[in-house]
Amino acid sequence: MMLKHFKNQSKINLVLGVACLLTSCTKTINLDLNSSDPKIVIEGNVSDGAGPHLVRLTESVNFSDENNFPAVSGAFVVINDNLGNKDTLQEAGSGYYYTTTLQGVSGRTYTLRVNAKGKSFEAVSSMPTKINLDSITFLKSAFGNPNPGDEVYVPAPRFVDPLQEKNWYRFIVTLNDTIDKSIFVDNDNLINGLPYQRPIFSGELFPKKNDSVAIEMHCIDQVTYDYFYSLNASIGQGPSATTPANPVTNIKGEGALGYFSAHTTQRLKVQVK
């Protein structure tokens, strides 16, 4: 997965790199793109960390509009778990709705229901077992470094993948105070039951010695993995990218966009040595 991201990146960079030597160029163009009706976008998260847990409702806009995504207010948002606990979320403004009583616990299944603008949506996600992120190691890298000559490093989270179950992971990388916007998700198809030590190749941030790097690891369920995997694939653009499509979502309801994820969370922060 991360490898794929990395591979596409390298290929495009190389094609463009070679072509650059032969006078390629990029420029901003005006395209007359179709407009579409506003669609409701749901970003729902329940974690095993301290609450409140947030659900955000916004709307889509046309491509030519400003990046100002209208918040949806006055919605009815409720999350249930499979033990019969129910929490009706309170509105906090800017499209955010927060839980007051709900606990995120591994092994429980959560159901999100949203009624907004006369439409109703439902999504289900299960919180997987928590896997302990043991440490972060760094590998010296030569990939995609924008400033050749600098010595840059690639972080690799280390933990042991359990043998008995299927696992899916999401990593959020922060360099000093900058969050890496790339999406990093992975599964244990090839490493089931083994120590995990795959490096996270980023096309964006290049840690150097003495920088501080944090990795937030989420254990996610398959539907969440599928969402982020396909979101990432649709972001990939260029000659070697797949035909873009809306990501595969677990939200049911007319024209729904976004995801609902119940996941564990753990953060480690270390200095590059």
Place this chain on the structure above:
Amino acid sequence: MNLIRTILVFLTFLIIHLPSFAQEKFTINGTVRDKLSGEELLGASIRVADMNNVGAKSNEYGFYSLSLPKGTYTLKVSYLGYEEAQQTITLDKPMKLDWVLALKGKEVKEVKISAKKQNENVTQTTMGLEKINIQEIAKLPVLFGEKDVLKTIQLLPGVKSAGEGNSGFFVRGGSADQNLILLDEAPVYNASHLLGFFSTFNSDAIKDAVLIKGNSPAQYGGRLASVLDVKMLEGNDKSYHASGGIGLISSRLRIEGPIQKEKSSFLIAGRRTYADVFLKATEQFKENRLYFYDLNAKANYRINKNNRVFLSGYFGRDVLGLGDQFGIDWGNKTGTIRWNSIINPKVFSNTSLIYSDYNYNIAIQGGNIKFNIRSEIKDVNLKQEFQYFRNAKNFWRFGLNVIHHTLTPSRFEGDAAVFNQPGNTARKSLEYAAYANNTYSFNNKLTVDYGVRLTFFTILGGDTYNVYDNGQITKSVVLKEGEFGKTFINPEPRISMNYLLNETSSFKMAYARNTQNLHLLSNSATTSPTDAWIGNSYNIKPEVADQVSAGYFRNFKDNTYEFSGEVYYKDMQNQVDYKNGADLQSVPDIESELLFGRGRAYGVELFFKKKKGKFTGWISYTLSRTERKVNNINDYKWYPAKQDRTHDLALVGMYQLNEKWNIASNFVLYTGNAVTFPSGKYSINGQTTFYYTERNGYRMPLYHRLDLSATREGKKHKRWQGSWNFSLYNAYGRQNAYTITFEDDPDDPSKTRAVKTALFRWVPSITYNFNF
């Protein structure tokens, strides 16, 4: 077994013919060869003067056979670019008659070559057939000055380029993997070098290339859209020669000569790019590797006058690397052993044993992590074909073909402590076919070429095959090593008819069914070295295409001008696609990520060519549509395929200024590819994300480009002769869109913007070619 009975009845029907007239007949046979090099000329026409529509053509080994009633005849032999030869014979016994033709010399004034019948395009029966003139290719302007068969065919009607500077091509709505690309009969699974900017065919080693757009005769099979049959040169059997070229990006060298004079010969041609030398000079790409090389080798030996063996091989490799942490290399290997035998003056036999291999290897290393991703496809292929020249009006071809495929899907191979190795099982299968094809001239006007190919594909044991419904396993089939799995049987009838309206015009019609048992899983618009081939399975059925076409062919002014107009309609079943958001890297079984659908393509192709004189060239125009309909994509509605281009125009002109200088130019213009652009945007985790409505509902901008070239022939010094080729790709520097991407505007984060990337403005190149 009803099917088999039907086929047998059909075959029997094929063999029964109108009784031949009782007159005593004799057979003339022999070969047609180049005077200087001894190279066989393929497809040379042997005609009987004053007898319309009676004659023969040399086959793919330069052999011909012609049976005529007792009498006196004048035979004329012609071949494009060569002087015509003629001879009057008295036929009262079987005879052997070998021909040698001389290349048209410069001293021969073009105007004088007239009164010749070069109307093959009108008289040949196979439709949608394009013969590529290798001499002509050398004059056309090309990117980086590297002449290329695959780029030249993109200037022909019905053939579309896969992208800027790309050697990949699409034929009549087919995808890139639906072209059967053969090099001396061996299938080439990835015909591109350097991410598609070069093809694997070094034109120095090529003798002949023929493209058939979907209506191929029964001896070809295995791909839906087209056959590109490339034949390597045999090597000069009279004297030693070397030739080559030195260019900015690559250099070539070819050596050929006799092993035993006029009995055996060899040819070795090599090529290497040195773009990496320039890369090393730049700070940014210093540690990178980027080059390819290839080697063609061939030898042949005449055992006696009726038997000959050929040995040919190709080996090519691309290497690309970033520092010592990432490397990928890929390439093809092919080898062919052939034995030609003239069993009797009327029966020609060819036996081929063919090996072909394509593999890639990605190596990644960093700290204590080191792993490879490998994939390979390997074929062993046996062909037996008989050609029976029954009489001047009746030609048979029948044969058998067995291919054993070994497909190793892409898998990680690494440190067991890091990667659990999921077995890396290779899948084996057997593809076999029997065919018969007959070309029969009913009278002076009507010639019919018809046949059937019966194709079998058997899954061989050694792996587990899962059956999926909507991505969920419903059944597993475990096949033990040595066990036979499911067999797919497909009869493929083919028929082409040519009706000569008069000496200069004809009307043709054709129908063909083609099936395809190997499928390329490609998720991107251009081909990539890591695209995987997969065989039929318990989910994947053979792809089937039915194509009907009709055309009008007309020559003007003593065959100086040639015109053709063809229409076609093609229906395609069992097309393979990925589902949206398919996980291609780590999913245990790629088959769970596949979707199946239909395709249709139709269009009109117009072609007008000036073949003689100081000025030569052509106009080719295609109006077409290509659509797909796949379950779970675009609400199961028809949508334009990526390669759907409404208009496609090419103008090619070559002008012989004087004995030294030759100038050439081509202009191409086509509708942009069908693409998926966003129709809205929204935010996920604070990131702008795009919203898509319909699949391929937008178009890339119109593409057009003009290329120029000039060739200067040097003086001949004893044996040495050199020539300079100057070319300019994209002469007016149009910034054609290679990609259009969407992103937040870095200068104003409150906005999003569309960014166009263009490659290759004004690419000049100089090549020095020599031979001695």
